[in-house]
Structure formats: structure tokens, C-alpha cells
Amino acid sequence: MILQLITSFIAAATFCILFNAPKRALLQCGIAGMVGWMVYLQLDREWEAVIATFGATVVVGVISQIFARSFKMPVIIFSVGGIIPLVPGGLAYDAMRKFVENDNTQAVQIATQALLLSGAIATGLVLSEVLGQMFSRRNK
Amino acid sequence: MDSTGHSNNTSIHEIIDLCLLAGKIMLQSGAETYRVEDTMTRMAASLGFPGAHSYVTPTVIMFTTSRIEPVKLFRIAERTTDLQKVSEVNDISRRLSERQITAAEARERLGEVDDAAHAYPIWLQIAAAALTGACFTVMFKGSLWDALPALFISGLGYGAVIYLHRIVQVRFFAEFSAAFIVGLLAFYSVQVGLGQEMDKIIIGSVMPLVPGLLITNAVRDLMAGHLVSGLSKGADAFLTAFAIGTGIGLVLSLF
Numbered sequence: 001m002i003l004q005l006i007t008s009f010i011a012a013a014t015f016c017i018l019f020n021a022p023k024r025a026l027l028q029c030g031i032a033g034m035v036g037w038m039v040y041l042q043l044d045r046e047w048e049a050v051i052a053t054f055g056a057t058v059v060v061g062v063i064s065q066i067f068a069r070s071f072k073m074p075v076i077i078f079s080v081g082g083i084i085p086l087v088p089g090g091l092a093y094d095a096m097r098k099f100v101e102n103d104n105t106q107a108v109q110i111a112t113q114a115l116l117l118s119g120a121i122a123t124g125l126v127l128s129e130v131l132g133q134m135f136s137r138r139n140k
Numbered sequence: 141m142d143s144t145g146h147s148n149n150t151s152i153h154e155i156i157d158l159c160l161l162a163g164k165i166m167l168q169s170g171a172e173t174y175r176v177e178d179t180m181t182r183m184a185a186s187l188g189f190p191g192a193h194s195y196v197t198p199t200v201i202m203f204t205t206s207r208i209e210p211v212k213l214f215r216i217a218e219r220t221t222d223l224q225k226v227s228e229v230n231d232i233s234r235r236l237s238e239r240q241i242t243a244a245e246a247r248e249r250l251g252e253v254d255d256a257a258h259a260y261p262i263w264l265q266i267a268a269a270a271l272t273g274a275c276f277t278v279m280f281k282g283s284l285w286d287a288l289p290a291l292f293i294s295g296l297g298y299g300a301v302i303y304l305h306r307i308v309q310v311r312f313f314a315e316f317s318a319a320f321i322v323g324l325l326a327f328y329s330v331q332v333g334l335g336q337e338m339d340k341i342i343i344g345s346v347m348p349l350v351p352g353l354l355i356t357n358a359v360r361d362l363m364a365g366h367l368v369s370g371l372s373k374g375a376d377a378f379l380t381a382f383a384i385g386t387g388i389g390l391v392l393s394l395f
Binding site for chain 1: 223230231280356360363382385393
């Protein structure tokens with residue numbers, strides 16, 4: 001469990017280096033990624049992967065909104081780091097590999113799963129954005 | 141020197157160019173479509189053109205300030221992800237609308253941002269890719285023994301993409317070759333006895349290459365109603381996933 005905590009933090013932060021995130025945002029990116037992955041792992045035990053991903057993304061989105069406000073940077077910087085462990089890049093590659101190996105049934109199945117997960121992430125991000133807007137409007 | 145309205149020293153054309161430059165940098169750096177449109181119209185509004193319109197897709201920006209002005213167009217050939225630039229343009233646009241800087245100053249700073257190179261040196265990027273690969277191998281329930289070869293393989297794979305993309309302009313080919321190298325190395329590392337599960341090593345090592353973010357952005361654009369952007373980003377992501385899948389698949393079918 002502690003190993004997962006450390007690796008998800010490092011993975012999210014280093015991925016942000018590849019995406020050239022500002023230096024002063026790397027720590028927050030790592031935190032967002034770590035929290036997202038932890039929530040995902042907890043939810044994944046009881047629910048399906050799609051729901052777990054959705055829940056984790058909402059949490060990541062809310063954290064990113066808070067970070068973006070307090071550090072005055074665009075939300076995308078933090079949300080990218082946060083959702084990187086969740087995005088189905090591995091699945092997309094897996095689906096393509098099955099296609100290349102001529103295992104079409106499996107391939108379509110995995111591709112559908114990848115698409116559903118992407119949808120879950122996108123929905124989660126939009127939901128957290130809406131929540132953020134509602135919250136800030138009430139404060140004004 | 142104030143930036144309110146159309147001050148005499150900034151013509152309409154300069155304002156259009158300013159907004160287009162901001163949009164161009166953001167789009168090339170991988171900002172969301174709606175954010176690019178939003179930033180451009182906001183900048184125009186703060187310079188005295190509240191009725192500006194922009195239409196943004198991953199390959200082209202169209203922008204007009206009013207009904208009498210002709211539409212200006214900007215073609216985008218290449219896109220990367222560069223969050224630093226997105227953040228800086230965002231900052232400039234906010235200062236401009238808060239009247240902290242003038243249009244001329246904004247123009248100058250945007251030029252600097254446009255010319256700026258990647259902030260992290262290449263060796264650091266490769267080291268980061270290596271760490272990413274190793275960490276993902278562990279996160280996807282691979283053992284620590286598999287993380288060690290993944291560390292080297294993902295670093296080499298990412299370095300290969302950067303290097304190959306400089307020689308051949310076709311991104312598909314660079315990604316395909318890099319994936320092939322990753323597959324080959326993973327195969328041999330298991331053969332030699334460095335790692336146990338080839339699958340886990342490969343999955344971790346290709347993570348710095350796969351277009352996970354692009355897929356998510358594509359779906360998000362589609363949901364926001366940016367249908368053209370969503371579909372073209374999806375096609376882009378599909379092509380990359382295809383390149384990586386073929387590269388790895390080739391290795392697997394060879395052995």
C-alpha cells in the first residue's frame with residue numbers, strides 16, 4: 001500500500017515533467033495523482049472499474065480546482081497530473097495489440113472498456129468543474 | 141499608454157494578430173479547445189472588441205473581431221503538450237484583462253513564450269520517462285523485479301521517440317519504431333532473466349508514449365459540443381495507439 005502511494009506520486013510528478021508543467025506545480029501534480037490513485041484503488045475493490053475511475057476523477061477534479069484557485073494556475077496543469085494514473089492508455093495499447101494479433105473479439109471488448117473509462121474520466125472532470133462553478137457563484 | 145479601447149497606437153490588425161498568437165501558442169501546447177476560444181474572445185473583449193468570434197479545431201484557428209472585419213485564419217501543423225506555455229499565456233491574458241499590462245507588452249511577452257524551448261533538458265525528460273515507466277509497472281501490480289528493466293526500457297523508448305522524430309518527420313513511424321524497440325528489449329530482458337512478466341514490463345514502459353490524455357480530451361471535447369475537435373483528436377489518439385500496438389505486436393509475432 002505504501003509502495004503504491006510512493007509510486008503513484010512519483011509517476012504523476014514525472015509525467016508532468018514530460019508535459020513540461022511549471023516547476024512549482026510538480027509537487028501538487030504528484031499529490032493530485034497520488035490521491036486519485038488511492039481513491040481508485042479503494043473504490044475498485046467493491047465497484048466496477050468504470051465507477052471507480054469516475055469517483056477518483058471527481059476527487060482529482062475537485063482537488064485540481066482548489067489548487068488552481070490557490071496557486072492561480074489553469075486547472076489543466078493539476079488535473080493532467082491527477083488523471084494520468086487513471087487514463088486507459090495501457091488499455092488502448094492492449095486493444096491495438098489484440099487487433100494486430102488478429103484476436104478481434106478481445107480487441108473490441110478492450111477498446112470498448114477503454115472508451116467507457118475515458119468517458120468516465122471526462123464526465124468526472126466536467127462534474128467537478130460544474131461543482132466548482134456552483135461553489136464559487138455561491139461565494140460571490 | 142493605456143490599453144483601454146482602441147488606443148491610437150494599436151490598430152485592429154495588431155489586436156487580431158495578438159489574439160491569434162495567444163490562441164496559436166495555447167493550441168500548439170495542448171490546451172483544451174474551449175479554453176483557447178475563451179481566452180481569445182476574452183482578450184479581444186478587453187481590447188475593445190466584445191463581439192469577437194473564434195472557431196478552433198486542432199488544425200486551424202479562425203478569428204474575427206466584428207462583422208465588418210475579414211476573418212483571419214491560422215494553420216496549426218504540430219501539437220505537443222506543454223503546460224508551462226498554457227499557464228503563461230493564461231497569465232498574460234488575465235493581466236491584460238485586468239489592465240495590468242498594455243497590448244504592446246502582452247505582444248512582447250507572448251513572443252517570448254512562443255520562442256521558449258522546453259523548460260526541462262532532454263536528459264531530465266528521459267530520466268522522468270524512465271521513472272514513470274518503472275512506477276507504472278509497480279502500480280499495475282508488477283513486481284519490483286519487473287520495475288528494474290522497465291526503468292531502463294521506458295527511458296530508452298522515450299529517448300528513441302525524441303531522437304527518431306528528429307530524423308523522420310512522420311510521427312507514426314517514430315512511435316512505431318520506439319514501440320518495436322521497447323518490445324524487443326522487454327523480450328530479451330525476460331530471456332536473460334532480468335524480469336519475470338514481459339506483459340507488465342511492456343505496459344509500464346509504453347506508458348510515457350501512449351495517448352491516454354488525448355483520448356480523454358477527445359471525449360471531453362465531444363461532450364462539450366466541439367464535435368470536429370473531438371473526432372480529430374480521437375483519430376490522432378487512435379493513430380498513436382495503433383503505432384504502439386503494431387510495434388509491440390510485431391515483436392510478439394516474430395518470437
